[in-house]
Amino acid sequence: MSLTPSESLPAEPDAPARAKGKRLSVASKATESANQLETPAKHGAVSITQLTDKLSTYLTPADLVHIREAFRFSDQMHLGQMRRSGEPYISHPIAVAEICADWKLDAQAIMAALLHDVMEDQDVKKEELHERFGAQVASLVDGLSKLEKIEFQSQIEAQAENFRKMLLAMARDVRVILVKLADRLHNMRTLGVMLPEKKRRIARETMEVYVPIAHRLGLNNIYRELQDLSFSYIFPLRHRTLSKAVKAARGNRREVVGKILEAVNTTLANAGIKAEVHGREKTLYGIYRKMQEKRLSFSQVLDVYGFRVVVNSFNESYYALGVLHGLYKPMPGKFKDYIAMPKLNGYQSLHTTLVGPYGTPVEFQIRTQDMHHIAESGVAAHWLYKDKEVSLSDLQVRTHAWLQSLLDIQKQTGDSAEFLEHVKVDLFPDSVYVFTPKSKIIALSRGATALDFAYTIHTDIGDQTIAAKINHEAAPLRTELRSGDIVEIITSPSSRPTPNWLSYVRTGKARSAIRHYLRTANLTESTELGRQLLSQSLALLNLNADLPNDIIEKLLFESKAKTMEDLYADIGAGRRMSTLVARHILDLIEDEPSSIPFLQLFTETLPSNKLEPVVIYGSEGISVELATCCLPIPGDEIIGQLKRDQGLVVHTCDCQIGKRLLQKEPERWIDVAWGKELNRRFDCKITIFTTNERGALARVAAEIGDSDANIINVEMEGSASDSLSQICFTIQVEGRKHLARLMRNVRHIIGVSKILRGQV
Template sequence: MDPVTPAGAVVPPPVDEPEQLRDPEDEPTFRLLIDSLTYLPPEEIETVRRAYRFSERAHRGQMRLSGDPYITHPLAVASALAEWQMDVEGLVAALLHDVMEDTAVSKAEIAQEFGRPVADLVDGLSKLDKIEFQSQEEAQAENFRKMLMAMARDLRVVLIKLSDRRHNLQTMAALRAEKRRRIARETLEIYAPIANRLGLNKLFGELQDLSFHLIYPMRARVLARALKAARGNRRELLSRILAGIKKKLTAQGIEAQVFGREKSLYSIYRKMLDKHLSFSQVLDVYGFRVVVQDIATAYLALGALHALYKPVPGKFKDYIAIPKPNGYQSLHTTLIGPHGTPFELQIRTEAMDNVAQEGIASHWLYKDSVALGADLQQKTSKWFHSLLDLQSSAGTSSEFLEHVKVDLFPHEIYVFTPKGKIIPLPRGATAIDLAYAVHTDIGNHSIAAQINFTQLPLTTELTNGDRVEIVTAAEAHPSASWLSHVKTGRARNKIRHYLKTAQHDESTALGEKMLDQELRALGVVASEVPVSSWKNVLRDSGNKLIKEVYTDIGLGFRMAGVVARRLLAREENRSANEKAPASLVIRGSEGMAVQFAPCCQPIPGDPIIGSIWKGKGVVIHTHDCPAISRMRSSRPTNWIEVEWEPEPGKLFSVRLRVMVQNTIGALGKIATEISSSGTNIEHVKMDEKHPGLYTTIHFTVQVAGRSSLARLMRRLRRIPEVVRITRDQGLTA
């Protein structure tokens, strides 16, 4: 149901309403719509008339909260599409876009009357109002998912939806203030950015300003008055700049149209907010647009105007050579005008100007923009499919909406691959974002980045124009820490998906191992457990597959001992003659299913014990870790015996505290000795609290186990400057 026409706004038709439908020719709004359809052949105009009659009959008696007949809303949406010279199917769908949602009309009836394509368009615009959702946020996300799938199939869906939203915002006076603000915020967060992403700049500005007036009506009125006053005060200056531009271009023999333009209220407000400026400090409220015949002339005009007014360094952007992802092309420069007043100048061709104003709608509206519009439609469709890719692997509705919102606010930078391909990324993106933008497998196996021929970490923030090559390794995989370094929804989603999948698989293997050991302690081999016993456990637990039970055990949601006894139909308390299960053998390569406590950093050779945490799996501590004494008393049943496999086959981090004489070169000698022993140094920190005769250096190194650590410590003790060396345990890094 339309957000501004809740159930209470739709009333049954009055008893005395005449059955005969009013003549469409008598409706002024409909007359205006028909008069604007001169670009359609007569038979298609007749189809639009028929669609209006169908919609009017379906909505007859329904009123909007404003008191207007409901049919005025679909008429307004269709009229907006006619301004873009939308085809007949799009216009019919606009007239019918609410009939499935608010009336008894079915999709089959629409398909029979107007064809399957129109029915699909209307269905894509109808909300999932027959499904119960847990929250408003979940309903919003699920409805957006449905609309997104329809948009990916047919771009006319998004044009109808955005026109629908604009008219809703224009007619919200009758709604309560809180609902107006909620719908306006949703517009600013989702629908206005979509319009921007599709290059619909005019509509984008309208949606922003309408939402701004609904959320902050007082601020909008004050700012509008200030802008009107400034327009009067600066009229002479603006006229002087405009005349100067025209005169210079004419003198250079350049034919061009020159327009003055004004920033939208909301964009001025955002600039004041983001840069903490007053209105009087926002100098570039006004700008100018120069429209020329071809690309070569655009660059000539740029040179001529740079000679007329001095350009501001670093403020030139060439979106003709490198277009924005939404197809926008133009030259941007900021110039210093008379009296030191800066102003922005945009230079582009007429076809580019059409696309800049109307985006994907220019495909229908301007014949000279057909090629650009078709290319933009292809890019837009690809973008929608990338969002569908996000939704297919997002865990929850709110996660999916979060990823989409991230992708809708891309203040772009442009980076180059080694083959010269240009990839747009949001400002603040890192090499990890680029890796996932190229391909998921490259992201999952990346280890470093060659940025401008220098090898740097993957977390390095990229800048405009960087040349980036991603270095990969087959054994590499994503880290949870990457999530704090990525900006794109795609990268965030792919990392989360990998981590969840990896944790799930590793937890399943660990759970199976833990249950097998419990069964062996009860004198049973896992393969001998009858199928009927597993059926009983699955029925009681609510799981569908045995694998799911293993996963729950590995993640700590079920105790292996309890599951083993239920499988054997025994009491849950262990009898006196039953032996305890063998210790769980740890290699250290179990992944996220087995975690090593950062407080004590256990390594092979240390006596260890495992704690089972819900959602984490098994966390390994040393027996003498100070942190476990309190936990063991509060959680006595969640501990299991564990032991190291003889050859774990992995390196482990350990902290060392080295007290040395405060002499020149002491740190270098120790670092050299560690490196020569084949040990990797992860981190070094100097203790600055006691800068006297001695100082303490904290190392984090990687060792294979307790014996290799002992050998390293013996080598370090032989260095004359080393006074004392100990292992740090029981402290956080």
């Protein structure tokens, strides 16, 4: 999912009529009342009476005094500012604060909700908020504010950095995201006045980032509302069509729903279970997604309605389940126990689908009162900034672990876009539940592999993983885990991550940890390779690599690199192109004539501008990779591709895959050559065709061993009825001459009809 650019986050739907960044003066007619703000007559007065009525039910009078003071300050800062709808701008912060009051957030969070736009819109400094309202309120508002003052290369980069800042602030204090979600919810409720394209863009952003975050934190009410609002703006026609269909079906199915409700209430009462039973209608987006995933028409989606059964105790949940299964027949494979194994966001319920009257499938959710409270309010029910001495609930522990993982990902991530990419991976709502050998339950994102499990336990365990056992049997690290699997990880101190691990990990923590290791493990090699590549590119432009200090300073400033070593490392890792950096250096020199005398021209020493190729020894580590498609060995003619975050990938010149890649990105290819002193062996594949008879494989394998080659892997094709077998060996040889000698020896074996290099 790619994020779309956004000019503004906290209050974009109703942007101020005046330019941002200009501090409002406090007008003499500013409100004197703590509860009322005079605004244009056609809209009347904006009042916080409703807000203070809500707050007075759980906050102290002293808290209300501070909140009124925050309101007065916000009122003064936004005085004269109007929303696109024509309402006074102050109505937005009040609405956000009221949503937070519904969650019973504390006074500091309410104050931050009232003040959340003053830093961004009115250039109020964090220091001023600190002085007026305290350090925590200032920190909350700062976490909610955007980075308007920093220059970014693109709008997408700016947006990614805004999300990074917000999520990291959330990791330190979860109230930041609660206020932010309240802000986004009110903006979505009032999005109708915006232009259609802007509505779609904001709705997509909400669906891709804020909806998953709300789900991840267990805020089901806001999750469902944001989801449906986003759906209505992204696909307005589909939303209207489905809405009409649901209204029509509601009348047709009213009799069925009433009959089920009466039967369930009677049956539970007869069993002595006191329960609240509510019929509920699936959200429009939930119906739409089911139609999309299962390719169904609306008439085929039968379980549009469901029932929620709220009981008083844990034991009654399972007792009620048995009673309902006695009333209606359960559908096979449609029972899920989220009480024994809660979802990642702490959600707990029993889910079962029964065959109701007239053969209609009916979904039931059974839970206790506490589970119901957490299911609707999520982490807002028991936010993590409360007394640290109080033991954390299971929901709080899970949320705390996820928030801490954001800080771990930040430490291991290169830039904001990559950080957001890793975080979004972890926002998928589905999950699988697996067990450690000691029966501890671990929840992972759906699609997670055994390697993801290792990194979930600890980063060091992931880095040192060499094998895995699933249900006591050896399994590849790329194996996708299923709920109920028992996973054991085998480690070795000598094991290290490899680039291909990135192709099959699914969690953000694993992905960021592997990338972090690959970036830092062989930094010296990448730096040296980058230095060599930049020197060659400069020489092609007749420039000396020994640049004057003023050019180096400008280059580092404009490329946003801290040192030349960082720049070299980026080039060696394929994140920057040496030819583009060299051209940039030439432009800087041409703009600074005084630098020309410091440069040595290469015209006499390089009359044809023909450079020596980069020398490959095969022992460079992860900064140089031999392509698995052609497996080059010493003696082959080779060419190198600079691949982003993988460094230099070496192909043979006749590799068909390499030729196609060369046509697509010729600027990423450079000349390479084998070094003279090679002290290692290289993987190579050979395919042998031999008669299908007893002992054929043994004779071939023995001859390969006698030829001083090591066998890494063997694959055979052909059945017992075939007269000819095809055997593919992966072997290790010193080079092309060694391989030619081995192939001659094997060709002389009785029964061998043909031998080829590579895999057929």
